[in-house]
Amino acid sequence: MRRTGPTTVTPVKDTGPPGRGLLYGLGRACARHPWRVIGVWLLVLLAAVAADRAWGGSYADDFDLSGTPSRTGSDLLNAHGAAGSRGVAAQIVVRSDAGPLSAHRDTLTAAGQRLTALPDVISVAAPLDTAGAVTDDGRTGYYTVRFRENPAQFEKSYVGRVDAAVRALRADDVTVEYGGPLGQLARPAAADRASEAIGIGTAVLVLLLGFGSVAAAGFPLLTAVIGLLAGLSVLGLLASRYAFAAASPTLATMMGLGVGLDYSLFLVTRHRKLLHSAEGPVEATARTVATSGRAVLVAALTVTAALAGLFASGVDFIGMLGVAAGTTVLVGALAALTLTPALLGLAGRRIDRWHVRTPVDEPDDSGDIWHRWAATVRRRPWTFLLLGLLGLGVLGAPAAALRLGHVDAGASPVSYTERRAYDLVADGFGPGADGPLTVVVTLDKDHRTTGAQRDALARALRDALTATPGVAAATPPKATEDGALLVSTVTPDTGPQARATTALVHRLEDDVLPGVLSEEGATGYLTGTTAAQQDFRDILADRLPVVVGVVVAAAFVLLLAVFRSPLVALKAAVLNLLSITASFGVVVAVFQWGWGSRLFGIDETVPVESYVPMMMFAIVFGLSMDYEIFLLSRVRETWLETRDNHRSVAVGLAGTARVITCAALIMTSVFLAFLLSTSVVIKMLALGLGVSVVLDATVVRLLLVPAAMYLLDEANWWIPRWLDRLLPRLDPEGSRGRAESTGAAVPAGRVTR
Structure with missing residues (x-):
């Protein structure tokens, strides 16, 4: 059948390097002067870490809810001088098991006086002097301490001064626990080192088994770690000027380590392939950055754009979480585009000199397992498409019961003083006393x-x-x-x-x-705190559709500009939404319904933290676009050379399957390792992100994408002339540059075959 269109296209042969643009020159310069690049990165890293230690800020959960009923009520209390309305309140809960608290009156009074004398304390209401601050049996009570600023943002050393003020009470056999923001300050430092070590250890194993080469495994790890440390230091400096949530550094670590490994691995894999045909290692590195480097750059910008879409929520607390994650993503991409080429140039042709198995390259023929898999999907595209959609639908079904809320101190580990204070108040005054x-x-x-x-x-x-x-x-x-x-x-x-x-x-x-x-x-x-949390939840629930719309629209336009195909961009957006819904369903089943929650150290069902779905959506959508760009860029590159849709899908799938699979295993291990965190919110994000990456790299990339592209056939690459002229030119693999260098046409609209 003859298909008409404005252009007749001659297949493009891979006769030379892509157009020598900025990225080509960057890759060549880094490969020719590796020690200079490595030295600059080490200096930047040392300077950033030193600056962070000297001037870096702190992280605390503090958000502005201007215009909400809770904020209006708080402002009215402050404006009219209501008793006990100034500053930020925290409870210090006391419990006497030997008898009533009144037997310790002198000690309680003296402790209250010492607390009043602490810096930044406005007032202290002692339990025996405050109506309703002691239980009916007289054994449990609480001080209400009001601070000028949120104590959760104080230096950790402040907890020691509070300990000294109440030391006599503890010596008098009175249990003392800190609640509210003071309890948050007293939390142990986040123990993320074990999670990071597990993620890195798994990455080493996956890379060695997947590619065989020690250098091919070591270069992505070294690049990712250096980029992560630099990114976290930059984040610390930003925290000295702007307010970031307590989860920011953990979230930034998860994202920075995951994408840093992915981006560098993608470059190393392509470089080893080009070493066979390029004139030398420097030329191979330059071509790698000019081709796959474009895909890395577009992928990083896509993730960052998705995270920036969080500002559409209208809540700075949420937007700044996106900034935290985006900081390490951008620094990781910069490290991948400069430090990785320098390491590749330094290794030269000796990149496979040290290996634990025969090094593996991208397949060259149609006999490998991935070509055979592509042929299997091609024979039954409807079957695989329906199976994939059914699987995502089953996993996503619980998402219909999603209930947003706030995970309070009652879900914290019992080793935390804020959890013990919470339990003492609930046991003595009733559960509602923890949220008046x-x-x-x-x-x-x-x-x-x-x-x-x-x-x-x-x-x-x-x-x-x-x-x-x-x-x-x-x-x-x-x-x-x-x-x-x-x-x-x-x-x-x-x-x-x-x-x-x-x-x-x-x-x-x-x-x-x-x-x-x-x-x-x-x-x-x-x-009050409970009312403010509810207002926060209502705001995010109302604005989640806006964030989804902004992020999806931005990603659609970006993919449209990159791949010049409305159907490809639409398919990517729809499939990513389905995989995200499936990951939401898993989070609801585990945390809200309690299915297997004890395996993750959670002894009660909890609502889904109000900002987790919004954060998950932005992160997962961005990461999904990473793999989409890596895969489709290779498919489109082959399409421009052959005009054979079926061959393009098979070659693209085979060429990227190994690197996407290894990258997904690494990123999944990084995310799931953070299930060791004591924070329930971090556990939610870790599980949701880990599941989404697995689904995206298997069900979406191996089933749904190839099946859909086989069914759409050449319609995958159709674009109206007017739209093609309107869109900017973004080329992830340098295919246009290579086509132009050989004189071949890059078409708009359907082609004549």
Whole structure:
């Protein structure tokens, strides 16, 4: 059948190197002067690490919720001088097993005085002097300490000063535990070294078994580690100026180590292939950077663009997590594009001199296992397409039950003081005492001046609050000194992360408070940590579709510009969304439903942390595009040379299957190693990202992509003329440069065969 189009194309032979552009020159320069490049990287690394140690900042969970009810209520409390509203509050929980706390009155008073004298402390409310701060049996109570700044951001040494202030209590056989942000400060330093060691050790094993060469294994590892250390140091310096979440360095490590290994491995693999045909090692390195280096650059920019899409959430806390991960991704890509070529140039043709097995290159013929697999998929494309979609659908089904929330201290290890403080409060005061809600009511001018009306409203409000299902207790609303506000504390029946507590917050905000206050010209707000977490969750749930739309649209346009094919770009976006949904389903089943959660050190079901789906989506979508670009760039390169779609898919799959499989195994091991983290949120990200990489490298790349491309046939490469003229030129493999250097045409639209 004859297909008409604007251009008749002559197949392009691989008769020479691609166009000698910037990347070609960069690769050649790095390979010719390897010691200079290595020296510069070592100097940069030492300077960055030293600067980070001298001026680097700290990480803490602190987010701005301007315009939300919880923030409005907090601002009103501060503006009208409500008692105990200044600064940031933290609890110090005390427990006496030998008798009531009143037997330790003098020691408790002295400890309170020492706490008051600490730097940055505004006030201390002692348990025996504060109504409701001691349990009915008198054995458990708590200090409420208010700090000028969030204590979670203080230096670790501050915990030692608090320990000294309460030392006499512990000597008097009183248990003392720190809750809230003070408990966060007292957490042990993140033990990520074991996870990093497992990831690196697995990478060594996979690379040696997959490629046989010690150098081929060592160069990606060395490049990735140097790039990671430099990226983390840069992140530390950024943290001195900007607020980053506590999970930022761990997330940056996961991303930097994973993509750093992938990018360098992709370059090393292509270099070893080109060594057979290039004039020498320097030329092979230059061609490697000019071809595969373009794919690495486009892949890194795609990941970074996906992470930048997190700013579409409108929450800086989330956007800065994307910046943290993007920092190590970009530094890792820079290391891969400069340090790896320098190491390749230094090794020359001796890259396979040390080996543990016969070194393996990309296949040259159609008899290898990957060509045979491609032929198998070609014979039954519909079967493999439906099997792949069915598998992703089964794994993704639990995602329909996704429940966002906040993973509180109750899910932390019992070795953490914040977990022990949480349990003491829950056991003594009830589970809701770990997440009280503060009701703030603004009064109109009449209510500010008429005491009788204000008192009547306060009684009506208390009656409504105590009668609300899910409320364990509510304090009598009290007016501020200026009479502008009424303030009450509501204790829920359930803990902060329970579904019932979420329902209570919405019930109070949507029904109870408007029902009592609207006719009186007053307005009510819920504030406090639990209310703020709920506002945060609602914001992210509302804006997740926006982030998804922005990231998918950006990736679609980028792939469209790179591969000049609307169908290829659309297929990539759809398949990536399916694999992400499947990874969401696994996270819901393990953490929310508890299927196998004990294997990961979690002894209770928890909601999915509100920002995890958004972070997972951006990261997974970006990483999926990495493999998509690596695979499709080789498919398109062969297509431009042969105009045979079936051969292009087979050659592209065979040429990249080994490197993608090894890269996926490495990245999966890096991610899953972080299941050893004590943070439940990090465990969620680790499992979700690890599962997504496995699915992407197997079900998507080995089943769905080749099956779909076989079914679409030459329609894969169709693009309207007007769109081809409109799009910028981005060439991941230098194919256009090679085509132009031989005088062949690069078409727009369908081709004549």
